[in-house]
Amino acid sequence: MxxxxxxxxxxxxxxxxxxxxxxxxxxxxxxxxxxxxxxxxxxxxxxxxxxxxxxxxxxxxxxxxxxxxxxxxxxxxxxxxxxxxFADSITGHIKMSVPTISGDLLLADAVAEFCTLHPGITIDISLENLFVDIIEDNYDLVIRTGRLEDSSLIARHIIESQWVICATPDYIKRNGQPVEPENLLEHNCLQYAYQTTGASEWEFKGENGTYIIKIKGNFTTDNAAALRKAALGGYGVAYVPRCLVYLDLMKGDLIDLMPNRVAKKLGVYAIYPFTRHPSKKIRLLIEHIRQRYLSMSEYF
Missing domain, CATH: 1.10.10.10 (Winged helix-like DNA-binding domain superfamily/Winged helix DNA-binding domain)
Incomplete structure (x- = not known):
């Protein structure tokens, strides 16, 4: 031995x-x-x-x-x-974690499709926003938006996710339309708690670079779906990833208030433990996910 x-x-x-x-x-x-x-x-x-x-x-x-x-x-x-x-086909099990927004939008479907394309593969997919411990929790692959801080992990960039400021036509009619970021101080701002910069700190583009407006509001949540529903209910102005509300914007249920002023844009990454040669099944799954994101690039 x-x-x-x-x-x-x-x-x-x-x-x-x-x-x-x-x-x-x-x-x-x-x-x-x-x-x-x-x-x-x-x-x-x-x-x-x-x-x-x-x-x-x-x-x-x-x-x-x-x-x-x-x-x-x-x-x-x-x-x-x-x-x-065996290299001509892939088999085995993959344990992965994806954020709730991407999971609801396209990843659950993309992963299920991957399993159908490769009958020898089984995948356990967990939808959660908290950054899991890949090694401790034995994950093979994690999809996350933001920055990668653990140097023991490998990240492959998939796409950039732009954020938007939005509200319903009814809210705008009742409260007026904010034109400049500073106008938001006079509005009820719906806050997304799952932000590294803080729920009340919204980032904008200015003449001398980016800057932060510290907003206020009566509603805060760590659930993206709940934030979207609050925005669609006309209860305030929301600061969210565009992919979350893309269809609402296209239908006119929400209005993109400052399309050229929002500075927040985060990378979407496929993250896996450091190895010299990631397994074939992981490489194929990442590429499959990447192609699905790119096929919906207008959402981001």
Missing amino acids: TKADDLILFAQVVELGSFSQAAEKNSLTNSVVSKRIARLEKELGVQLIYRTTRKLTLSEAGKKLYKGATNVQQATIEAISTLSG
Whole structure:
């Protein structure tokens, strides 16, 4: 038994979240898996996994080793695939997380279509706005809008997402139309709590660069669908990603108030753990998602 085999087994324990599942996958007993991980820890002189009755948690050393172990595992899989012809088709499971706006708009459909195109693939898709811990929570792929701060992850840019200021014709008729960003101080501004810059800090273009207007309002939510409904109800002015309200703008149910003044534009990224060679199924899924975004580029 080589150290490479133990590294691959360690990666599987992390991905599956338990010794017993790794044992079952490799037709081993729990005690054999436990002994091999203990042997790896002894050889390296560090504890890799903290074991409790409920869950396994990676140590800092374990997190670093996991990145390298997945490289070994992926290289082994791809080498075998080349010989067996497996590379011509893709199989396996993908666990991914996507933001609620994109999930509702196109990603749920795009991912379901991908599964249909590749019958050997199963995908568990979670819709959530909070940035998940990819390594800790064993995600294979995450779609997110904003900035990537963890250098241990790889991000592929998909598209830019422009934000807009909008309100209903009825709201404008009752309260007047804000022409300049400063006019918003006189309006009820509906606030989206899921913003890195803060729900009440709206960014605009000025003659000397971008600047912030600190608005006020009586409604704040961290749910994009709820914010859209409040805007469509005529209760105030909303600052949202254009993709969320694109169809409403096209139908005239909402009016884009300052199309050339809103400065906020965020990148949409496909993010995955750092490996030299991301698996074929992940590469294909990212490209499939990218093409679906580009096919709807007018929404963004």
